[in-house]
Amino acid sequence: MVMLMKRDLLDILACPVCKGDLSIEVEEEDEKEIIRGRLHCEKCDEFYPIEDGIPNMLPPDLRD
Amino acid sequence: MGWGWIDMGYLEDKKRARTFYRYFSKIYDYINPIFYSKEMRDKVVEMGRLTRDMRVVEVGCGTGFTSEGIIKAIGIENLVALDQSIHMYKKAKEKFHLNFVWGDAENLPFKDDMFDGAISAGSIEYWPNPQKGIEEMYRVIKPGSWAVIIGPNKPKNTFFRWMAESIMLFPTVEEYVTWYEQAGFKDIEVVEIGPNRLWKRLAVIVAGKK
Numbered sequence: 001m002v003m004l005m006k007r008d009l010l011d012i013l014a015c016p017v018c019k020g021d022l023s024i025e026v027e028e029e030d031e032k033e034i035i036r037g038r039l040h041c042e043k044c045d046e047f048y049p050i051e052d053g054i055p056n057m058l059p060p061d062l063r064d
Numbered sequence: 065m066g067w068g069w070i071d072m073g074y075l076e077d078k079k080r081a082r083t084f085y086r087y088f089s090k091i092y093d094y095i096n097p098i099f100y101s102k103e104m105r106d107k108v109v110e111m112g113r114l115t116r117d118m119r120v121v122e123v124g125c126g127t128g129f130t131s132e133g134i135i136k137a138i139g140i141e142n143l144v145a146l147d148q149s150i151h152m153y154k155k156a157k158e159k160f161h162l163n164f165v166w167g168d169a170e171n172l173p174f175k176d177d178m179f180d181g182a183i184s185a186g187s188i189e190y191w192p193n194p195q196k197g198i199e200e201m202y203r204v205i206k207p208g209s210w211a212v213i214i215g216p217n218k219p220k221n222t223f224f225r226w227m228a229e230s231i232m233l234f235p236t237v238e239e240y241v242t243w244y245e246q247a248g249f250k251d252i253e254v255v256e257i258g259p260n261r262l263w264k265r266l267a268v269i270v271a272g273k274k
Contacts, residue, residue, distance in 0.1 A: 057173035
């Protein structure tokens with residue numbers, strides 16, 4: 001079993017650009033981890049996707 | 065201290081570095097031990113003053129060689145590992161299940177004062193702006209905590225220097241220290257280290273306290 005994104009991680013994550021707080025929209029989770037969803041920075045109006053339990057926190061201009 | 069290296073290295077473009085690592089990740093674990101030994105890793109962990117249950121961020125976890133050393137000290141659940149290459153991480157995932165965050169060293173996606181330590185091994189040589197990356201490590205650790213970086217040492221031999229600099233960044237000890245000072249670190253410590261007797265000064269470990 002792969003260790004996926006835990007809810008605990010939310011307490012320490014911030015927007016990589018403005019370092020502001022993030023809100024979360026969960027699409028899929030189990031008892032331990034968030035598997036799919038996205039994090040939202042209200043200030044930057046930017047979304048950071050969570051796929052296969054991995055939060056993609058790259059600044060938008062560095063994504064593929 | 066010069067800034068001429070900014071235009072020099074092939075891998076300093078982040079997207080190019082990511083493509084490179086996609087392929088490099090396949091052979092990395094065979095090549096890396098030539099330059100980076102367990103003794104070097106243990107020294108990095110020691111200089112970070114890591115103890116059980118500290119929450120630590122590793123900036124540039126790669127395939128997990130240094131993560132393994134950090135985990136031994138603090139426990140796997142307490143490490144948050146970050147890398148800009150998902151392909152390097154997938155190699156790490158074959159060994160153990162890290163708390164992984166896909167992100168950029170110079171734009172850390174963490175709140176201020178979150179960690180009891182920060183470690184970065186063999187990553188700084190790919191950062192286009194090392195000063196910014198070091199400032200980010202400073203920002204995310206708690207006051208009194210240590211941040212440790214190990215990176216390549218500038219070769220003294222002119223030919224090797226030219227060869228090294230044409231692919232990546234090789235800072236001098238003085239550059240490492242200046243970046244740490246400008247980031248605000250105190251009690252800065254420097255160790256020149258290598259994997260064997262011929263390469264005693266291949267790498268530099270820098271540690272500083274917030």
